[in-house]
Amino acid sequence: MNCGKLEVYLERRLSELERHQFRRHADGCPECREAVERHAAQAALLRSFVEDRLDSTPEPERLRALRERSARRRTRAPRRWVWGAAAAALLAAGLAAVLVVRTQGTASRSVAPQREAPPPALGLAWISPSGEAGPSRAPEVGRTIAAPTAVPVRLQAGPARIGLEPEGRLGLERADAERLSLRLDHGAVVLDVTPSGAGPRVEVRAGEHRVSVVGTRFRVSRSDDGGVRVEVDRGTVRVDGPFAEGRLVRAGRSLAVAGARSSEAPLTPSDRARILALLEGDTVAPAAAAPAVPQATIVVTPDAPPLAAAPGEVVALAPEVAGEPPAAAVPAGPVRDRTPAAPFDPEALRERLLAGETGPVTETLAAHLARQPRDAEAWWLMAAARRRGRDPSGERAAYERLIDVGSPADANRARFLAAVVSQDRLGDAAAAADHLTTYLALPAAQQTHGVEARLRLARAWITLGRTAQAASLLRALVEEERGQEPAEEAARLLGEIEGTPAP
Amino acid sequence: MQAPADNGPDSEAADEADAEAMRRLAAGDPDALGELYVRHRRLVATVVLGMAPGFARGELEDVIQDVFLALRDTARRYREQGRFRGWLVVIAGRIAHRRLRGDTVHRRALCRYGEELPKPGPAAAAEAGAAPDLRLDVCRLLDELPPIQRRLLLLFEVEGLSGEELAEAFDLPPNTVWSHLRRARTAMRRALAADDEPEVPR
Numbered sequence: 001m002n003c004g005k006l007e008v009y010l011e012r013r014l015s016e017l018e019r020h021q022f023r024r025h026a027d028g029c030p031e032c033r034e035a036v037e038r039h040a041a042q043a044a045l046l047r048s049f050v051e052d053r054l055d056s057t058p059e060p061e062r063l064r065a066l067r068e069r070s071a072r073r074r075t076r077a078p079r080r081w082v083w084g085a086a087a088a089a090l091l092a093a094g095l096a097a098v099l100v101v102r103t104q105g106t107a108s109r110s111v112a113p114q115r116e117a118p119p120p121a122l123g124l125a126w127i128s129p130s131g132e133a134g135p136s137r138a139p140e141v142g143r144t145i146a147a148p149t150a151v152p153v154r155l156q157a158g159p160a161r162i163g164l165e166p167e168g169r170l171g172l173e174r175a176d177a178e179r180l181s182l183r184l185d186h187g188a189v190v191l192d193v194t195p196s197g198a199g200p201r202v203e204v205r206a207g208e209h210r211v212s213v214v215g216t217r218f219r220v221s222r223s224d225d226g227g228v229r230v231e232v233d234r235g236t237v238r239v240d241g242p243f244a245e246g247r248l249v250r251a252g253r254s255l256a257v258a259g260a261r262s263s264e265a266p267l268t269p270s271d272r273a274r275i276l277a278l279l280e281g282d283t284v285a286p287a288a289a290a291p292a293v294p295q296a297t298i299v300v301t302p303d304a305p306p307l308a309a310a311p312g313e314v315v316a317l318a319p320e321v322a323g324e325p326p327a328a329a330v331p332a333g334p335v336r337d338r339t340p341a342a343p344f345d346p347e348a349l350r351e352r353l354l355a356g357e358t359g360p361v362t363e364t365l366a367a368h369l370a371r372q373p374r375d376a377e378a379w380w381l382m383a384a385a386r387r388r389g390r391d392p393s394g395e396r397a398a399y400e401r402l403i404d405v406g407s408p409a410d411a412n413r414a415r416f417l418a419a420v421v422s423q424d425r426l427g428d429a430a431a432a433a434d435h436l437t438t439y440l441a442l443p444a445a446q447q448t449h450g451v452e453a454r455l456r457l458a459r460a461w462i463t464l465g466r467t468a469q470a471a472s473l474l475r476a477l478v479e480e481e482r483g484q485e486p487a488e489e490a491a492r493l494l495g496e497i498e499g500t501p502a503p
Numbered sequence: 504m505q506a507p508a509d510n511g512p513d514s515e516a517a518d519e520a521d522a523e524a525m526r527r528l529a530a531g532d533p534d535a536l537g538e539l540y541v542r543h544r545r546l547v548a549t550v551v552l553g554m555a556p557g558f559a560r561g562e563l564e565d566v567i568q569d570v571f572l573a574l575r576d577t578a579r580r581y582r583e584q585g586r587f588r589g590w591l592v593v594i595a596g597r598i599a600h601r602r603l604r605g606d607t608v609h610r611r612a613l614c615r616y617g618e619e620l621p622k623p624g625p626a627a628a629a630e631a632g633a634a635p636d637l638r639l640d641v642c643r644l645l646d647e648l649p650p651i652q653r654r655l656l657l658l659f660e661v662e663g664l665s666g667e668e669l670a671e672a673f674d675l676p677p678n679t680v681w682s683h684l685r686r687a688r689t690a691m692r693r694a695l696a697a698d699d700e701p702e703v704p705r
Contacts, residue, residue, distance in 0.1 A: 010688075011666060011681065042691055043660040049556075049641040050549050050661050055564035063537050066568050070536055070575065451649075483675060484651045 127154040161192040163278030188221030227258035234356040376406040392425035429463035521587035529578035553654035652687040
């Protein structure tokens with residue numbers, strides 16, 4: 001008799017006593033028991049879906065970021081467009097990499113990071129000219145690494161490959177499982193950070209700018225007059241400085257900031273070559289000029305004497321640190337293979353796309369699609385690559401190809417997305433209306449986004465001046481979706497057309 | 504047997520603590536924002552994912568923080584009626600809606616292809632206690648639910664909001680909330696049952 005209470009039990013609508021009674025019943029009733037267990041599994045699945053999307057950065061770090069943002073908004077006029085632009089860029093690119101440069105203003109300095117037990121130290125290893133990483137050691141915070149004249153210094157620290165240009169000076173402020181914090185005192189440094197959700201945050205401070213990294217490849221250099229230049233080869237960079245708040249620098253671009261002046265320019269092939277060379281082992285300066293056994297100097301600040309060691313040899317950066325066995329350090333990763341994969345492998349391309357290699361992936365796809373123009377999966381990847389490359393026309397073209405070559409389900413979805421791109425990114429209401437009309441002519445069961453498609457069609461018609469058609473569509477939506485979000489939006493649009501304020 | 508999540512008897516005390524934090528926030532206490540963030544971060548994430556389940560991890564945190572930052576501006580207008588969580592659902596929905604704009608649809612569409620989700624490694628999968636593919640299916644499954652059902656289902660099951668709280672937050676008759684939830688539950692059960700069957704590869 002208690003089986004009838006299953007639904008209300010699952011809806012948590014029973015009193016304590018009734019709940020107890022129902023549980024006793026379910027213990028002896030296989031059907032109810034199974035239903036309750038199935039429901040618990042569903043709920044667990046939904047919970048892990050949400051929790052899995054939550055950033056795994058430790059809470060103190062996240063809180064600090066929130067407080068810094070809060071303090072910044074309090075002390076300055078809100079710059080909503082900056083966040084909007086950042087959001088749009090992130091949303092559009094779906095980046096694995098986010099890079100933030102923040103000012104070290106008074107606002108952010110007032111917030112001290114909350115620290116509990118110190119996280120394990122990060123291993124630091126030299127990389128020999130042949131590209132092999134030596135064994136890693138726990139680094140000593142406070143030391144400065146100085147690259148000698150004409151010879152770059154390469155290091156691997158956790159997920160970050162670091163290349164310090166000749167005569168560059170890099171201070172080590174923090175190196176543990178949570179954060180790798182570097183201070184650029186002079187010259188230029190290139191970082192290649194493997195995207196990883198759980199790895200340490202990597203950041204470079206250059207004068208008044210701070211650059212924090214999740215997974216990207218970029219170069220930061222500073223000049224003696226306080227200017228900073230950021231060149232981005234992969235991912236997107238956000239620069240906040242006294243005069244460059246929230247500037248986004250995308251892959252393939254560079255930003256130079258000097259005082260209040262800033263200028264953005266495309267990355268030249270030689271800029272890119274310089275970034276790669278510093279990481280890959282080609283000597284930047286003429287190799288002949290380098291001494292036979294190049295010397296890297298470790299300058300210890302402030303009062304210890306300098307050490308000298310040859311690159312390729314492990315330098316005991318922390319000879320006196322007690323209780324931090326090198327074994328606990330994160331081993332240095334192998335040198336990443338950058339040779340392009342010859343056969344067409346969609347999974348590998350997807351991974352590379354996520355890692356930010358938009359340009360090369362687009363080229364590979366274009367070559368493949370020239371040979372096999374009816375490969376729907378490759379077209380989906382192409383659309384994703386174009387989106388990441390901020391090429392809405394190319395993205396729409398890929399969707400339009402899918403309408404022709406894809407399965408009926410692919411074609412439907414592609415048609416809808418082609419309309420979305422036309423409307424939101426290209427401002428092409430006529431094309432959007434065309435695609436949406438065709439989409440909405442399909443049987444309702446095939447329209448996975450029917451309501452949104454109708455709202456979008458109404459908007460496109462309003463843009464095209466076909467207000468009478470739009471109004472009748474919107475009135476139907478208000479009626480059919482009563483009490484739900486789309487109805488509110490429809491009513492609002494209807495109000496705009498008819499000149500009356502929305503309720 | 505696991506009992507469904509419950510609001511618990513301490514919800515009144517929790518509400519009082521939240522109301523107190525909102526008063527301090529309105530008075531300009533910077534620590535109050537952090538407190539609310541720690542307590543309600545997952546709730547806000549649930550609201551945002553209900554609107555756009557295709558969100559990837561790194562981007563979600565940014566939107567969550569935006570919601571909390573905007574909360575500071577609305578703190579003065581906060582009236583202590585009903586439960587704080589219900590109010591936060593409404594406010595977070597509004598802020599996230601403004602913040603997401605037309606992108607919600609686009610992102611939800613992307614969810615179907617999983618291309619925005621980095622393939623989780625075995626460690627991440629073990630941590631979440633579910634196979635990566637299954638989690639992707641949850642995303643698709645949510646994507647295919649009507650928006651209102653998706654939002655109600657997530658808040659009900661993940662955050663344990665009661666039907667009454669949801670009715671108030673979404674301005675719906677309680678019976679409508681229950682029928683939405685039942686339909687969502689049934690759709691989810693069917694989809695998961697269908698998943699157990701051998702599937703024809705795409």
